[in-house]
Amino acid sequence: MESRLFIEVSVLVILTLISGVLAMAELAIVSSRRERLQMLVDNGDKGALMALHLSREPTAFLSTVQVGITLIGILIGAFGSASLTDALAQLIAHVEVLEPYSRTIALAVVVGTITFFNVVLGELVPKRLALRNPERFAAALARPMSLLASVARPLVRLLTLATMFFLRVLGIKGDLSETTVTEEEIKVLVEQGAQAGVFEEVERDMVESIFRFGDKQLRSLMTPRTEIAWLDINDPEEVIRETISQSHHSRFPVCDGTLDRVIGTVDAKDLLPDSWAGKPFDLRAVLRPPLFLPETMLALRALERFKQTGIQGALLVDEFGGVEGMVTLIDMMEAIVGDIPTAEEIAEPPIVEREDGSYLVDGSLDVDDLKDLLDVDELPDEGDYQTLGGFIVSLIGRLPRVGDRVEWEDYRFEVVDMDGNRIDKVLIAKPPAT
Structure with missing residues (x-):
C-alpha cells in the first residue's frame, strides 16, 4: 500500500515538473530578445541557434506546448483524484464523525492540493525563473522542445484542422495565427519602459510625437501666411537685402507683387558670393522651382515628397490655390523632437x-x-x-x-x-x- 502510494505521488510530481518545464520553455522562447540570442549564436551556442529559429517561427512549438500542458493537466487531475482519493478517504474514515463524508472530504483535499502544487510548481515558479534569464533557458530547452514539436506534429496538425473546421462551421474564416501589434500597445510598452528606467523621458516623448506626427496635417505645422518672410522680385536690391538681414530664415519664396504669385524660391546662401564681391545680385538667376503642397496633406506624405524632390520646404495652398502658409523640414523635425527655439x-x-x-x-x-x-x-x-x-x-x-x-x-x-x-x-x- 505504502509503496503504491509512493509511486502514485512520484508520478504526479513528475507530471507536474514536466508541465513546469513546458511552461518555462514557452515563456523563455516568447520573452527572449532575438538580438541577445543572436549574440549567443555568434559565440557558438547551438542551442541559441535553435531557440532563435523557434522564436521566428513559433506557431508549431507553441501549439505543441499548449497541447502538452493541457494533456498533462488532464492526466494529473484524473490520475490524482482516482488514486489518492481512495487512500485518503480510508484514513479519514477512521474518524467516526467524518466517516459518512470521508470520500467527499478526501476528494476536496486531493483536488485542492494537486491544484495548488500544479499552479505553483507547474506554472508560477518556472515562469518566474524563465523571466529572470529568458535567453539562457531558451537556449537550454530549445533542442528538446524542437524534438517534442517534431514528434507531436501529427497530433498538432490534427487538432489544428479540427479547430479550423469548427471555426468555419461558426462562420469564422481566415488565419487566426497572425496577431498584430497596435499603436496603443506600443505606447503602453514605452510608458512602462520609461517608468522602469529602460527608456529616457525624452525617448518616450519622441516615440509619442512620432505617432502623432503620422496623423498631422501640414497646416498644423506650417508658418501661417501672415508670418511668411517673402521677397518681391520687383523690389530694389536694398529692400531685398533688408528683408533677408532682418529675418532669421534662410529660404524665401520669391513673388511677383503678391504672395499668391510665387515664381520660385531662393536660398540666402546663393546670394552670398555676389554680396561678398560687392556685386549686385540677380534673384532670377538663382531662383529654384517652388514646391506646392495641399495644406491638408499628411506630414508623412510630405516628408516623402521632400525626399523625392530634394526640396526641404514647401508652400501650402488651400482648395482654391491660395497660399496659406509654408512648411520646412525643420518644422517637421520640431514636431518630433520638440521646438528648436531661436x-x-x-x-x-x-x-x-x-x-x-x-x-x-x-x-x-x-x-x-x-x-x-x-x-x-x-x-x-x-x-x-x-x-x-x-x-x-x-x-x-x-x-x-x-x-x-x-x-x-x-x-x-x-x-x-x-x-x-x-x-x-x-x-x-x-x-x-x-
Missing part, C-alpha cells in the same frame, strides 16, 4: 507659468501641446483649428478682443493681447472656487 524664442518661451499657478501662453501654441498642458485627451471640434488661438475662436464663435473670457471644462481662458486679428497671448487659469 535665441529670441528662448527669451520668450511659449508657455510661462506664473506664481499663482496660471499660465501665460502664446496663441500659436499647437493643439497637441495645449492638450498636454491641460492634461486632456480631446478638445471640442478638434480638427477645425490647429492652435490655441483657433481653439479660443471656436469657443467664442467670433474674432475675440482683448479682455474676452471663456470657460471650458475646469479652465478659464482670457485673451490678454492681440496682434491685429491674431490672438497673441492667452491667460489660462482654473476659475476661483465659489
Whole structure:
C-alpha cells in the first residue's frame, strides 16, 4: 500500500515538473530578445541557434506546448483524484464523525492540493525563473522542445484542422495565427519602459510625437501666411537685402507683387558670393522651382515628397490655390523632437507659468501641446483649428478682443493681447472656487 502510494505521488510530481518545464520553455522562447540570442549564436551556442529559429517561427512549438500542458493537466487531475482519493478517504474514515463524508472530504483535499502544487510548481515558479534569464533557458530547452514539436506534429496538425473546421462551421474564416501589434500597445510598452528606467523621458516623448506626427496635417505645422518672410522680385536690391538681414530664415519664396504669385524660391546662401564681391545680385538667376503642397496633406506624405524632390520646404495652398502658409523640414523635425527655439524664442518661451499657478501662453501654441498642458485627451471640434488661438475662436464663435473670457471644462481662458486679428497671448487659469 505504502509503496503504491509512493509511486502514485512520484508520478504526479513528475507530471507536474514536466508541465513546469513546458511552461518555462514557452515563456523563455516568447520573452527572449532575438538580438541577445543572436549574440549567443555568434559565440557558438547551438542551442541559441535553435531557440532563435523557434522564436521566428513559433506557431508549431507553441501549439505543441499548449497541447502538452493541457494533456498533462488532464492526466494529473484524473490520475490524482482516482488514486489518492481512495487512500485518503480510508484514513479519514477512521474518524467516526467524518466517516459518512470521508470520500467527499478526501476528494476536496486531493483536488485542492494537486491544484495548488500544479499552479505553483507547474506554472508560477518556472515562469518566474524563465523571466529572470529568458535567453539562457531558451537556449537550454530549445533542442528538446524542437524534438517534442517534431514528434507531436501529427497530433498538432490534427487538432489544428479540427479547430479550423469548427471555426468555419461558426462562420469564422481566415488565419487566426497572425496577431498584430497596435499603436496603443506600443505606447503602453514605452510608458512602462520609461517608468522602469529602460527608456529616457525624452525617448518616450519622441516615440509619442512620432505617432502623432503620422496623423498631422501640414497646416498644423506650417508658418501661417501672415508670418511668411517673402521677397518681391520687383523690389530694389536694398529692400531685398533688408528683408533677408532682418529675418532669421534662410529660404524665401520669391513673388511677383503678391504672395499668391510665387515664381520660385531662393536660398540666402546663393546670394552670398555676389554680396561678398560687392556685386549686385540677380534673384532670377538663382531662383529654384517652388514646391506646392495641399495644406491638408499628411506630414508623412510630405516628408516623402521632400525626399523625392530634394526640396526641404514647401508652400501650402488651400482648395482654391491660395497660399496659406509654408512648411520646412525643420518644422517637421520640431514636431518630433520638440521646438528648436531661436535665441529670441528662448527669451520668450511659449508657455510661462506664473506664481499663482496660471499660465501665460502664446496663441500659436499647437493643439497637441495645449492638450498636454491641460492634461486632456480631446478638445471640442478638434480638427477645425490647429492652435490655441483657433481653439479660443471656436469657443467664442467670433474674432475675440482683448479682455474676452471663456470657460471650458475646469479652465478659464482670457485673451490678454492681440496682434491685429491674431490672438497673441492667452491667460489660462482654473476659475476661483465659489
